């Protein structure tokens with residue numbers, strides 16, 4: 001019986017050996033590992049096979065593409081052959097850009113990032129984002145889903161409102177997750193793993209609380225065990 005939890009561990013490591021080591025430690029406990037800009041820009045496409053390893057764990061490629069539709073389509077096509085389960089784009093790139101990514105990578109779920117979890121309500125207002133973070137996340141979510149995105153990335157603080165906006169068929173992914181009492185670091189709009197799940201997240205992105213722990217495997221197992229107690 002698989003006991004892997006709906007967690008994507010962010011493998012934000014400076015080198016491939018460390019990332020592959022973390023992936024090996026956490027994959028018995030989690031469904032997914034996430035490769036982001038740090039690893040992809042340093043090592044390129046080979047990084048995907050290295051972290052997937054023999055376990056066949058689901059790989060989430062977080063490149064947060066954001067450009068004109070033609071450029072994003074070409075970039076999505078370039079990575080589609082790596083068959084990431086999930087590929088991110090910024091929702092603020094607009095519907096034509098999101099649609100272009102969806103069409104270019106038909107075997108991956110395109111996940112549109114609504115509002116970065118590192119931005120506070122004050123930051124968002126200064127950037128000219130209208131309304132509360134909840135209002136803005138809902139608005140971007142509706143645009144992204146209208147353009148064909150099958151998944152969305154949002155803060156766990158907005159996930160219930162986003163779920164109400166888009167309904168049950170869309171995969172909701174929440175970074176900005178911190179166990180109670182953990183350091184929030186550069187994250188601004190955070191919640192606990194239990195709250196993220198009970199408010200409707202399908203997949204929790206967690207990096208440093210796991211990879212920065214003395215034993216990343218044990219940290220992943222502990223969060224996975226806490227999530228099993230949550231009914232949702």
Ligand SMILES: O=C(O)c1cc(=O)[nH]c(=O)n1[C@@H]1O[C@H](COP(=O)(O)O)[C@@H](O)[C@H]1O
Pocket residue numbers: 010012036062064088113115116117118153154175176177185187205206207208209
């Ligand atoms: O797309 C993402 O995964 C993402 C979106 C977002 O709004 N906020 C956010 O933190 N992330 C990613 O989620 C991970 C969070 O890592 P930790 O803060 O270490 O748990 C990082 O790899 C970020 O790049």
